[in-house]
Amino acid sequence: MSRSPAGSPPVALSVAGTDSGGAAGLAADLTTFAALGVHGACTVTAVTAQDTTGVASVHALPPREVAAQLDAVVGDLLVAAAKTGVLGSPAVVRLVAAVAVEQRLPLVVDPVLVATSGAVLGDADVAAALVEHLLPVATVVTPNRSEALALTGLAADTPDPALAAALADLGCAVVLTGGEPTAADRRHGTRTDWLALPGSPPLPLTHAGVPTVHDHGSGCTHSAALTAHLARGADLATAVRAAAAFTAERMRAGAGWRLGRGRGPVAHTVPEPAPASTPASTPASTPATARGPRAATPTGGDR
Ligand SMILES: Nc1ncnc2c1ncn2[C@@H]1O[C@H](COP(=O)(O)OP(=O)(O)O)[C@@H](O)[C@H]1O
Numbered sequence: 345m346s347r348s349p350a351g352s353p354p355v356a357l358s359v360a361g362t363d364s365g366g367a368a369g370l371a372a373d374l375t376t377f378a379a380l381g382v383h384g385a386c387t388v389t390a391v392t393a394q395d396t397t398g399v400a401s402v403h404a405l406p407p408r409e410v411a412a413q414l415d416a417v418v419g420d421l422l423v424a425a426a427k428t429g430v431l432g433s434p435a436v437v438r439l440v441a442a443v444a445v446e447q448r449l450p451l452v453v454d455p456v457l458v459a460t461s462g463a464v465l466g467d468a469d470v471a472a473a474l475v476e477h478l479l480p481v482a483t484v485v486t487p488n489r490s491e492a493l494a495l496t497g498l499a500a501d502t503p504d505p506a507l508a509a510a511l512a513d514l515g516c517a518v519v520l521t522g523g524e525p526t527a528a529d530r531r532h533g534t535r536t537d538w539l540a541l542p543g544s545p546p547l548p549l550t551h552a553g554v555p556t557v558h559d560h561g562s563g564c565t566h567s568a569a570l571t572a573h574l575a576r577g578a579d580l581a582t583a584v585r586a587a588a589a590f591t592a593e594r595m596r597a598g599a600g601w602r603l604g605r606g607r608g609p610v611a612h613t614v615p616e617p618a619p620a621s622t623p624a625s626t627p628a629s630t631p632a633t634a635r636g637p638r639a640a641t642p643t644g645g646d647r
């Protein structure tokens with residue numbers, strides 16, 4: 345049941361970092377909320393300098409600045425569901441947990457810890473705080489495989505279902521996201537997420553894979569879509585399936601894009617078609633084209 349007043353959209357809150365390249369973090373969250381008919385409020389936890397090729401710097405905001413934003417949002421808006429991304433420090437993790445409990449927020453935790461390029465977006469202390477304080481009060485946690493390994497401390501060869509089940513034992517539902525294809529996924533051209541509910545055997549959710557280098561922000565888009573569907577009143581299983589479908593659809597929409605030199609953004613917007621009078625041979629005036637051809641191969645972007 346959505347908590348929005350009649351005639352108004354539900355409100356979802358993202359507590360996350362910025363991505364200067366506009367692919368991940370708050371950019372992905374707020375555009376996804378908007379695409380799914382949900383008003384997006386935000387609390388900035390960290391400012392990152394990053395692009396499609398990697399993360400240059402991460403500046404975590406002081407907890408008091410994060411607390412001030414949270415107070416402003418929950419003091420005024422009726423938040424129907426919230427999600428977290430980069431949190432920046434154990435103190436901020438504890439702060440968000442306290443607000444989630446106090447406000448009884450349905451909470452999606454995307455435990456963003458390490459970028460694909462290797463940049464640390466959450467250190468071991470943040471991972472420990474997530475396990476101790478945030479997962480016990482979360483509705484669902486959405487790690488990728490490397491985040492799940494960091495949270496559980498399990499061996500690198502632990503199979504996906506066992507990883508998902510170990511996290512569910514901590515007390516919240518889990519969607520172990522499968523952006524990295526398994527051997528079976530490679531054979532079948534698929535991706536497999538695992539849904540684990542505490543006390544139940546993990547369930548594979550397999551969908552068609554999209555061949556693309558425009559996958560930067562896939563995890564944020566997925567967790568934001570899940571949050572938006574919860575805010576709209578969907579049950580968890582429905583929201584999980586809808587989130588995977590939305591993310592794959594946005595990846596298909598951006599599969600032909602060439603934005604940046606590395607892992608380009610998941611398509612948060614679909615470009616207007618060129619005016620009918622534009623000759624087919626005229627190059628599109630995108631920044632990438634104006635600044636010369638960009639390589640289509642990934643060079644280690646951040647996911
Ligand atoms: N190439 C792809 N084709 C289809 N779905 C994908 C692809 N890459 C990721 N996904 C989906 O996007 C969602 C986010 O997953 P993932 O990429 O693992 O997150 P993260 O960015 O945190 O690593 C999941 O539902 C996953 O299955």
Ligand SMILES: Cc1ncc(COP(=O)(O)O)c(N)n1
Nearest residue numbers: 361368369561562563564647
């Ligand atoms: C500010 C910020 N937040 C999150 C991610 C992870 O990106 P993804 O959504 O692809 O896992 C990122 N690179 N930067």
